[in-house]
Every structure is written in C-alpha cells, then in structure tokens.
Amino acid sequence: MIVVTLLGSGGGMPMPNRYLSSMLIDYQSRKILIDCGEGTQVSMRENKTGFKTLDIICLTHFHGDHIYGLPGLLSTMGNSGRTESLTIIGPSGVNEIIQALRQTIPYLPFGVDIIENPQAPLSLYPDPASGGLKLNHGSAEAKGKVEIILSTLKLHHSSPCLGYSLYIPRRPRFYPDRAIQQGIPVRYWKRLQQGETVVDGKHIYEPHMVLGEERRGIKLSYITDTRPIDTIPTFICRSDLLVCEGTYGADEDQEKALKNKHMTYREAAELALKGKVKELWLTHFSPAMDDPEFYLKNATGLFPNTILGHDGITNILRYSPARTS
C-alpha cells in the first residue's frame, strides 16, 4: 500500500490560506515528494511527515511555485541528521537549477544524485542497508527487488515539464502445493517467487510453474502544469488515483487556460474519463479563484468521482482483490 498526502493545492503564488501544489507519497515509511514550492516544508511539518526519510524528490518543472521551497527543505533535511544520499529527478535543466540553488546552501551532510529528463521508467527498491528507496541500476543486489516503477511523461507547458506516475507491481500469487507437487526444492521457492528462472543441473524451474496469473498493482499519477495533450490518457491509464491540475474552475476561463498552458476542471475531468482512472483529485488552483468548490460540478458532471483537492487530504491506496488482471 501507499499513503498519498496532498501537501498543498495552490498554484502561482504562495497564499495565506493554501500551500502550493505538492504531493507526498509514503511507501513503507520511506517518502517520495513531487514538487516543492515555498512553504512545502511547513506543510510537511503540519502533516507530521518527517524529513529524514525523504528519499526521492520529483520536480515537474522549474517555475517558482514548484521549486522555491527546495533550498529550505534540503537545509532542514540536513539539520534532521540525514546522511544518506537523496535523489532529485526533473526535466531538462534540473542539474543547472539544483546547482544554482545549492550555491545558497553552505553545507549539506548528504549527497544529492540528480536524474535529468529520464528516458525510460526508473525502478526503485528499498536499500537493505538503510531502508531508503534507491534507484535500481541493474546491480546484483537490486535484482528482483523492484518495488516501485516511476515513469515520466513530457507535458505541454510554458517551460519543460514532466508528469509522473508511480506503479507498485503486485507479484502473482505463489502456490506452495504446486511446488511440492512438482518436487521443487524449498531453497528455490523465493527466487521463483521473485520471477527468477532457476537451473539446477538438468532441472529447469520456471516461475510460471508455481505462480498464479498476473495481478494489477497500485498506480498513482500526477499531472501538472500542462494543457490536456493526447499522450496523457495512456500515461495515466487505470490509475487508482490521478492528481491533476485544475487551475481554472470556470468553463469561461478556457481561453486563459489555453494562453497560460493550464487546464480547466472540465479538461481535467475529460482526461480522468479517457484514462479510466478510479479517482481524480483536482489541484493547483489559481490564486484568483476565491472559491474553488463553486465550480466542482464542471468536473463531476463529466467524471463523478472527482474530489476537490485540499491541503492535507490523504488517501491510502491498496492492492485491490477485485482487480486480477
């Protein structure tokens, strides 16, 4: 399971009544943060998320409302006693941005690994030594331990921007009775469970001999800031939760959305519908919108399971027994 917390739901500028859009994902007490505008660390404190176990920071893009909380957060993480290295992922230019911000941080007791504009999905696994989420670069120790697949999608905004999705694969069910029946030694069961083929002399044991059918995992997607482009529905397809920008609530703001390369609630709901997601959270509300709730029907009319995101809203996503393929 993963626990998802929306740390903030505002766009553009930090406001007294709303933190800037940012999301925290807790997987077995280790954390992934998406975006970090000014005040994100204060929202983390309010939501009691802790700072020491944050392993991955994903940046959608480099507009201030998505990154200006970063130098403060890194400093606070440094003060929390963290020494394990941290990974920051972002679109083209992330190396340069982090380098600039780090000039204002005199000292950090941990390393920062930067992944710029990844071209393929990234595999994450919990490092046995620290428990922290690490990138699987295909090392022997990481083999078979992939627990999160992190994918990115190029979005269409006024600066290079990435959408993110997380997939927590679910292993097929293991049937010990089948293993016993086929005389497979117990010492190989774990490797077979992990999907490995085992060769023992003339015997070849394959995972399908002891495993049930494929099972769906948990999928979470985060889409901001962007116009609703054609590649999004496939990228977010069948997400258990889609967190998506709805910068403008009113349909009349469609022109503004076009001009500023954002979306209306209705456009976000259309994406949720096309992507067959289970639930949609709207976020990244324009500071000019006094009452984001007023326009909610513009989304729910199209996609009923739309929730108006708010600071601190949280959800637990679990493997679903009903979804077997």
Added chain:
Amino acid sequence: MIVVTLLGSGGGMPMPNRYLSSMLIDYQSRKILIDCGEGTQVSMRENKTGFKTLDIICLTHFHGDHIYGLPGLLSTMGNSGRTESLTIIGPSGVNEIIQALRQTIPYLPFGVDIIENPQAPLSLYPDPASGGLKLNHGSAEAKGKVEIILSTLKLHHSSPCLGYSLYIPRRPRFYPDRAIQQGIPVRYWKRLQQGETVVDGKHIYEPHMVLGEERRGIKLSYITDTRPIDTIPTFICRSDLLVCEGTYGADEDQEKALKNKHMTYREAAELALKGKVKELWLTHFSPAMDDPEFYLKNATGLFPNTILGHDGITNILRYSPARTS
C-alpha cells in the same frame, strides 16, 4: 513618521505557527524590507503590505531563514507590475547570492541594483518621478532631499552579518518672522529651509539665520543574528525602537547562544539598556522554544520596556515634540 511591522519572529526554520524574522518599514507608502526567509511574502499578504511599492531589501546575512523567501518575493513583485528598479543591500557575498537565486527566476520586469557591504551610511530620498525610495549618490536632483539615512554595522555571527539602523532626520523649525525681519527674499526661503547657503550678489543668507535649533529625528534599529558585541550600543544609541534577536529565552541557554553565535533575552535587554533605546522588541525565537513568553521576565527585569515580538506586531514611530536635541 514610519510604520514598522514585524512580518515574522521565528529563527532557524519556517514553522506552522510563526513566520521567519523579517521586518517591513513603511515611509510615506514606500517600503523597506529587512530579511526575507521562506514565507515572508505570505506574511506580507496577510499584513496587506502590497508588493509594488517595495523599494529596498536589506539582508542581514545569507542563512536560509533570512533569504529563501527572496526568489518567490521577486517573482511576485514582477507579477505585480513593478518596473522601477529595486535595491538590495547585504554583507560581502550579496552579489554572488543574488546572482545564484536569479538563475531560478526566468524573467523580472525590473532591474536589481545591489549594494555589497556598504562602508558608509546610505542616504535615501523619494524619487520625484516614481515616488520610489532611491539612493542619493550626490546627484543635483537629490540635493537636500535626504529623508532616510540607512547605516550598517558588522555583527558577530557564524557568517558575515550586518545590523541595520534607519534614521529619519528632522529639519530644524523655520521662522518666517526672522526671515522677514532680516529682509530675506521669499524665493530663497525653501533653499534655506533645506540647509543651503544662498549667495545673492553681496548678500549671503545662511540657514541659521532663519532656522531653530537641531531636532532629533526618528531612529529604528534591527540587530540579528549576532553575539552582543561592544559596538552595538553605540550603533543603536537612543533608537525609538530596537528590534533585536532573542534566540534563547532561558538564561541556561547561554552556552548554546555562545556556541551558535546568538543571544539570550537577557543579553538583548542589556544591549537595549546600554544603548538607551526607548523600546525593545525581541524576535528570532528558536523553534525549540515552545513558549517564548515564558522567559520574558529575563528581559523585562533588566529592561522593562521589552515587548515580545510576534508576527504582525506593528508600531508607528513619530517625531517626538519632547525631544529637541
């Protein structure tokens, strides 16, 4: 008169219940900001100060809790439609810091003039064209228009740090009856009022012929982060208001104060007493202090007119009729 607002009173890290130490000075609807930690612009919004009329930003030093709100504030000022240039003043290194932060701001519609570690007091005057506060570099148009004198003092912290004081001079009283009595033409009165000597043929008119005795202006001082060094009492001498760090309330935290190069409440009160200031506001409270008020007597016992600073506390400083020298 000037209006002083403490935008925040915390030190170290931004917290849910307290903004980071920052002060705003309003002089004839133009603004000077001292320090800008993460969240300062949100406090400005809460205190309805506006962004467009901020002309000068003074940075005490470059620890995150004093500067990480800067890129966001500059962006918001840019969005507010400001086009007049802004002046940023700071200790050695301010050019480099601002350059690094500006790499994260794609576009600003106004120029930024930087003054690094000023070696003499700076004179400010309202620019006749825009009304904005400008630095008087001795130009003809600025002559006689100095309305604020901004001084700095090298403090003793773990990084280069400046204290600031503002002095609003008060012109001596002008006596028209003396001018008439001495046959001084009306066309010279204004220049004499401004302290200028006027030569008209064989007549020499001097200001003392029409002006009363010197009058005290308004003085405001801001001291953080630092140990209580010997040069401070002279620098803050007879301030109407001293805003001073009191990172630690308990006398038992004296060792921490020494180690981290900060002050206790008692040390701040000692400075206020030695500097013969009228009122002391404590600020920059350690986030580890649950109840800063609990220790207030450690300051008031020594300097009774001590106020525990809090976010949004404001005061109007006026010329005092009782103070004539």
